[in-house]
Amino acid sequence: MSEPLPESIRDEEQLEELLSEPTDGAVNALKQVQGDIILLGAGGKMGPSLARMVRRASDAAGTSRRVIAVSRFSNEQLLEKFACFGVETISGDLLNEEFVDSLPNVPNVIYMTGAKFGTSGDASLTWAMNVWLPSLVCRKYRESRIAAFSTGNVYPLVPIDSGGSVESDPLEPVGEYANTAVGRERMFTYFCNRHQNPTTLVRLNYSVEMRYGVLVDLAKQVLAGNPIDLSMGFANVIWQADANAMTIQALADASTPPYIVNVAGPEIFSTKEVCERYAELFEQEVTFVGEPAQTALLNNGSQGHQKYGKPRVSLDQLQIWIADWLKRDGTTWSKPTHFEVRDGKF
Known part of the structure; x- marks a missing residue:
């Protein structure tokens, strides 16, 4: 970040400004990538900040391009927000073949669409x-x-x-959702090899900001005085702005066959220690149930860090921000990560 990190994130306006602040690497990447960029499934948790970062990085790079966000966009306020960002919007159902075919032909695509929760039901x-x-x-x-x-x-x-899974490790998904995630990768790989169009697969684990994420889930449980289940005893997270910037840089590195990169924070944290730190920040007690398993879902993000630079925001800084945000009753979303699930049933 060009400015020092704030001690506290004042409100959603400042938060969204921080989440969309491009790194020098993101700006340089968009000097290399020519032409318009379309973001498919941009109405979710990461889409607005990533689309805005693409816009800001393009402007900083002096590159004239359309940035287009596609989603169902049931929320009119979100449409207005994208317009304020200088991002065009197209509303529609991506599961409709005719709608997909009607989308503008552009040289660059960021694909964000996916389904995770409710897998067991449908x-x-x-x-x-x-x-x-x-x-x-x-x-x-x-x-x-x-x-x-x-x-x-x-x-x-x-x-x-x-140390966590690395990009060259074999894929051994747990549960039906994870199997569909491998299927998604296989489709992009098949068509990349068939059509020879450069592709990147971004393996994200887990993005976090003030309104959602693993750290928010844990902080809310501590604040509510709920016992913390330690069965998933370890995890890693990454500040959403850093995930956005790495994704933009990874777009520039797309290749045939696909370039694969883990996007994850550098720290593998203990659930127990994170919750004890929250208890300290909230000045209250915390209790635990269960014992940490000796395995966890962990991504090793070192390849991406070496190539794109280490994330700008540390684990402790994220905890300080989140605790302060929750103590001030800052907005949070009802979008739990269910990171504690070990059987793959979401």
Whole structure:
């Protein structure tokens, strides 16, 4: 960040400014990447800040381009927000083949669409969203550069002292959702190899900001005085702005066959220690149940850090910000991560 980190994040306006502040690396990447950029599924948790960062980084790079966000956009306020960012919007259902075919042809695509929660109740929809839809998009954008979001769930649970899964590790998904995530990657890889269009697979684990994420889930439990389940005893997270910046840089590095990068924070943290730190910040007690398992879903993000630079915001800084945000009754979203799930049933 060009400015020192604030001691406290004042409100959502300042938060969204921070989440969309591009790194020098993101700006340089968009000097290399030519042409318009479309973000598919941009109405979710990360989409608005990533689209805005693409806009800001493009402007800082002196590159004239359209930035287009696509989603159902049931929230009119979100449409107004994108317009204020200088981002165009197209509303529609990406599961509609005719709608996908009607989208503008652009040279750069960031694919953000996916389904995770509710897999156990409607598995067919999850397979459609995560496997069939990528094939539609790949046929539509067979000549475009694509960065597609994936997830750390494609990896198995690994020993907590392993350092986390690396990009070359075999994929051994746990549960039906994770299997569809591998299916999504396989579709992008198949069409990348078939059409020879450069592609990146971004394995994210886990993005966090003040309104949602693993750290927010844990902080809210501590603040409410709930016992903390330690069965998933370790995890890693990354400040959403850093995940956004790494994604933009990874778009520039797209290749054939696909370039694969883990996007994760450098610290593997103990759930117990994180909650004890929150108890200290909230000045209250915390209790625990269960024992930490000796395996967890962990991504090793060192390849991305070496290539794009270490994340700008540390784990402790995130905890300080989140605790302060919650003590001031800052807005949070009802979008729990369910990171504690070990059987893959979401």
